[in-house]
Amino acid sequence: MSKTANITLKINGEDITATVPVRLNLVDFLRHDVGLTGSHVGCEHGVCGACTVEVNGDAVRGCLMLAVQADGTEVTTVEGLSDSGRSAALIRSFTARNALQCGFCTPGMLASALSYIDAGGAADKAAIREHISGNYCRCTGYQSIVEAICDVITENATTEEAGA
Amino acid sequence: MTGPAMIFDKPNSYIGQPTPRADAARLLAGRGRFVDDLQLPRMVHAAFYRSPYAHAKINGIDVTEARAAPGVVAVYTGAELSKHVTPYVGVLSHLAGLRSAPQHPLAVDAARWQGEPLVMVIAQTRAQAEDACELIDPDLEELPAVVDSETALDAETPVLHSEFDSNLAWERTVDVGDIDSAFAAPGVTVVERQFRFGRHTGVTLESRGTVCDYDPSEEQLTVYYSGQAPHMMQVIYSKHLGIAEENVRVISNDVGGSFGIKIHTYGDEIAAGVAAKLLNRPVKFIADRLESFMTDIHARDHVVTAKMGISEQGTIVGIDFDDLTGIGPFSMYPRTSAIECNQVLNLTGAPYAMENYRAKGRVVFQNKTLMCQYRAVGHPIAMAIADCLLEDCARSIGMDPVDVRRKNLMADDSYPRNSTSGMKLDDLSHQKALEKLTEIMDYKGLRDDQEAKRKAGVYRGIGFVSMVEVTNPSPMFYGIGGAPIASQDGATVRLDAGGALHISSSITEQGQGTNAILGQIAAGVFGVDIERVKVSTGDTKTVPYGGGTWASRGAGIGGEAMLQAAHALKEQVLEVAGVLLQTPVEALDIKNGCVVDAGTDNERMPLADLARTVYYRGNELPSDLKPELIATRHYRVSDFPFVFTNGAMAAHVEVDIETGFVKVLHFWAVEDCGRVINPMLVDEQVRGGVVQGIGGALYEECLYSPEGQLMNATMADYIVPMAAEMPEITVAHIETPTKTSVLGAKGAGEAGTGGAPAAIMNAVNDALSPLGKSIWQMPMTPERVLQVINRN
Structure with missing residues (x-):
């Protein structure tokens, strides 16, 4: 069959x-x-x-x-992102903001967040909300997720400035 | 209650701190342990043939071809399965008069909702099981369906269960004071509205599922369960499968959202257990999204005709309403489907001082998916009835919605007292919460903005809700009515040889942070670093007996048991320390993993040294000292049926009067859940709850055809809140600890879902008020908003 x-x-x-x-x-x-x-x-x-x-x-x-x-x-x-360290900053910020509850949407949310960050997305909450609007989260209400993604972008920018 | 009050003042207390969850890292690394992640040796997979009709007589089902299909291990019809499992009836004795018919895991004689499981196919793979379902040839005779709850009680409507004289499942009336005279009094304005609350459902991202494993050598059924009440499920599997209770082990690992959905008895999950027992091997069933929409319990579905009377001075004289709710063909087992209606009757108007109250509730059978307890049971209906009528009344007499609340909310110093409906209330802070709310939202600024925008043709609205939430339920909720549902919870704490704590609790984790707050309480009360606390929950074989996490009870009840256990262990350890150190016990304390001199914190002995002395070198102890480095305590709420919380919330919305779209611009919530154990986790509970409330208010509805076919059973058609549409939510707290426990914590999980819909409806109606229009139906879809705008 x-x-x-x-x-x-x-x-x-x-x-x-x-x-x-x-x-x-x-x-x-x-x-x-x-x-x-x-x-x-x-x-x-x-x-x-x-x-x-x-x-x-x-x-x-x-x-x-x-x-x-x-x-x-x-x-x-998500396992590969974690093992390679590519999601390390997001893991820190999601933990600090409690940007996950049950954790079921989290792997997909991390993949979408990374695609935004890696494409040079700005720390613009409305744009982040738009970008993750294909990822359903029933637990958080999204605000903490948006803030966690924002934190990583801001942190990256600060690191780059310090490096430059 | 008396107890160790100083625990909250200790410098190393974790209670009250926004400590991040220890288990977040595991979930973020993709190392979750959800039911569908489980692969067991010899595991087979279940799929179900489900009724295509809302109502049909089962004349026979031919499964010959399905049995012969590739990979198929077994096929069971309802008639076959019923030889191995007893039916169940969802009634409770304290809901007097509630009736329901025996329900089989797989329908036997008739199918009563579209999606009801009729045949279970077990195969090597889920795909093969689904292929075989396609080969089932049922002889079903479609019967007229009872779809509309409003005609369910009409004489000409068919009666769903032949043993009953009508489709009425339950009714109750509350009548306090003299509402008719109050409404007829001079100067009283009475408003009347008909509210409609659509059916919606939980849409847990992880669908329902189970792996059931049976070992005949030990007569042991192990159920891997995605849910909230392991001990309840232990009793249910035991009772209906005929296995000794102690031989049923229910394990709940990570749960991908539950919200009340996964706390009920679902035929497909029970059938999987039966199949495991018959086949002596593990059976996995994972609902797909279509099955979730068709068979997860639905919620709400109320039609309410309601009146409120208000004096010229703005005093509420009373509320009078009639609530009709459709629950599907059965009352859900074992919690029943009458609780939501009962809550509506109990809670409506509970924040307000008033003399007169009349409420009638009717619960009716129909051929739709079963309706039962979902997050904030009854609260969105109760809060909308009172608070939306209140703002309607205030508009009628030209009073500000905040002023009318100030006038009618119970005074913060007036407790203990009863609500008009008879609920025992204490430790509430409605007035303080409202004041704080108006401050954080800049109420005056928003009104000024509203006026300016209106001149520009932009319709913005501000809406409020003052609410109560039922939390920390006592045995009066379920146990009193005969349900096998524990109202108490237990906690055990053990000091290991290395000086770390191992704690276990009967409350469960579904993402709230249960494990985190248990760790905070144990670490803080006992006196170790939180990283040295290892938490176990969710396994009936290893945790103390208890209810689980639902009805906003985990932190308040399970947390108090944890506090008492940690306190008891500390006393035991200090007794040993006193002997070893030859120091009076009162002069010692435990901090940061060390026995210290109380007051000076001078380190006397690391806990590991103490524990190793006890465990390895007991010869160094006096022979009459028999240390117990483990303590267990249980706790139940005994002085009150429920411990109520209160909150005040506000929504700011913009209504596009051309398209009917409602945009929520911002939302504020002030919550008083007593002592806050972890403010970050509580804030996130409130935010998530508010968004679920917004979903019910604006988007979510299970739509049925007149024949009882669910028409939007996909996530493309059933609209859930996504990030782009959701507002920022500001959360603030008032802390009025409950006197029923030392911890002082009340629940916080459901307030947002219970309160947000009323605030949103009030905001939309405030926005529409210049047009003289209002809407009284949820969800407030663009189509419905346009209809009321265009109605003459």
């Missing part, structure tokens, strides 16, 4: 080869086949953002992409 395909991709820096059902979506592959359960599944139709991961540097919905489409790509999940 379910056809399979072989894929090879780099996940958090590791080469992974797998045989997957062609109908398997990327986030289910990451969670259940690779064991990277940090990426979460909230709606499975691209609205909630809980499954957001990086594919070739872009923030992508893991539920709207099939695992076979990720063949040959480089994927980074």
Whole structure:
């Protein structure tokens, strides 16, 4: 019933080869086949953002992409962001602001936040709110998340100034 | 209560500090432990064939093809499953007259809502189980559906349960004073409005789910549960699956949001337990988003006709209302679906001094998803009835909404006292909260801005709510009515050989910061660095017995048990220290992990030395000294049915009268939850709660067709608050500790959700007031706002 395909991709820096059902979506592959359960599944139709991961540097919905489409790509999940230290500043600021409660939206929220910060986004609360409007959080009311992202941008700017 | 009051004054107390949560780092690193993350050996997956109809007779279901499908391990119809699990009935004896019919995990004779599970398929993968569901051939005879609650009691409407004479589940009346005479008195203005509160639902980002594992060699059922009440679920699985209670272990690890959604008995989760027992292997069921919308409990769904009378001087003479609420085909087990209506009758107008009160509530069956307790049960309805009528009255007599509250709110020095509906109230601060609110929001400045904007054709509004919140419930909430729901909680604290504390508690963590505040209390009261406190919650095998975290009870009840346990352990440790150091116990204290001389803080002995002496070298102790380096205490609220909190909130909105869109510009909340254990966590509870309240006020509604089909069961169609639409929320506190405990903490989790809708409705109506228009239906969608603007 379910056809399979072989894929090879780099996940958090590791080469992974797998045989997957062609109908398997990327986030289910990451969670259940690779064991990277940090990426979460909230709606499975691209609205909630809980499954957001990086594919070739872009923030992508893991539920709207099939695992076979990720063949040959480089994927980074929340575990990879943490291990490499790329999310370290956000982890500090999210903790300080209590910008998470249940933590279920958090991996996707971090991926979206990083895509904003890495693209040179400003410490502009309205712009940050707009940017994370594809990530649903039922717990916080968003304000602490926006402030935590702002803090990292401000902190980066201060560090750069000091460095220059 | 008497107790160690000095604990709050200690320099190293964590109580009152905005200490960050220890478990945040784990969640931020993607190391959460949610139910769906679990993979067990031989685990199989459940999917359900669900009723496509709101109401149908089940003539038969052919599962032959499904059984033969690839990967399928087992298929159970409702009739088959019912041989292995007993049905349940959601009634409580203290809600006199409440009735409901026996409910089976999988429907047996008839399907009574769209989405009700009829068949469970177990397969090697979830995808295979879903494939097999497609092959099920049911013989269902569609029956007329009871959809509209307002006609559910009509003679011509079919009766949903043949054993009953009507679709009425419960009714109650409260009648205090003489409302008719009060309204008829000279000079009294009476306003009447019909409120409509739409159905909405929790939309927890982590959907409901379970992994149930059965080991026949020990007759042990282990349930990995995403929820708020592990011990309640232990009883339910035990009772209905016929397993000894002590052989059921319920483990709640990380929970991805709950808000009252995951505290009920869901047929699919029970069925997964039955399958695990029948198959002797782990069964996983994770609801997908469609299943969440169709089967998670829905909330609200009230139609209320209400009147308030006010004197020329602005004194409320009374409230009179009739509340009708539709709860779906069954009262939810075991908490029942009558509690929300009961709360509406109990809480409406509770902040205000008034003489006359008449309230009637009716709860009716219908063919929709079950309705039950969701965050701020009944509060949004109760607060909107009183506070939206109050602002309507104030407009009628030309009085300012703040002035009318100052006049009618109970005086802060008037407690203890009862509300007009009979609720016992104490330690509240409505007047102070209102004053603080007007200060932090710059009320006068906002009114000036409003006037200027109106001249420019911009319609801004300011709305308020003064509210109470039910927290720290006593046994009078559920236990008295026969529900297997603990009202007390326990806490254990143990000093290990290295001088660290291990604490465990029966309250649960769903993101509120339960584990964090338990650690703060234990560390502060006992006297160690918070990093040396290790917290365990959520496992019936290892924690003391207790209720869990719901009804804003965790901090107030579980926190007090923790405080008492930590205090008891400290006394035990100091007794040992006194002997070892040959010093009177009164002259010693514990600070920063050391036994110190009280007063001077001169270090006498690190706790690790004390503990190692006790554990390793007991020979150094006098033979009559038998140290216990562990203490357990339990706590329940005994003097009051509930410990009420109060709050004052305000919304500033702008209504686009061309499009009907409401933009919330800012929101303010002043909350009195007694002693604040962690101001950062409380602020975030309030903010999150306010946003859920805004969702119900402006966006969220489960829409049904006349046939009872849920029409917007996707997150693309059901609108939840997202970051761009949400305002900044300013939070401030008044602290009036409750006298019912040493800790003095009341609950804080639900106030925002309970109060925000009324404040938003008042603000919208304030904005529309120059047009002479008003809206009384939530959610206040653009379409509805335009309809009232365009209505003549």
